[in-house]
Amino acid sequence: MLLLAILLLVNAAFNVLVWPTFYRRIAKDERARGADGKPTRFLIVHTVLIGAALLLAAVSAVAAIVCLIRM
Numbered sequence: 001m002l003l004l005a006i007l008l009l010v011n012a013a014f015n016v017l018v019w020p021t022f023y024r025r026i027a028k029d030e031r032a033r034g035a036d037g038k039p040t041r042f043l044i045v046h047t048v049l050i051g052a053a054l055l056l057a058a059v060s061a062v063a064a065i066v067c068l069i070r071m
């Protein structure tokens with residue numbers, strides 16, 4: 001169980017460190033906004049995917065904490 005908790009925490013930390021940085025790069029990309037300044041599908045799709053990855057990171061962190069408490 002300890003190994004599982006550590007793996008889940010590493011997964012959560014990795015996602016929290018990597019995805020926000022990726023979002024900043026996506027938001028600055030020329031494909032992120034149209035000529036009118038509105039978000040394009042490129043930005044919307046990547047934002048949704050990053051949000052899902054961060055949600056999974058939060059679930060991983062909670063699962064790791066539950067694992068550690070039950071030990």
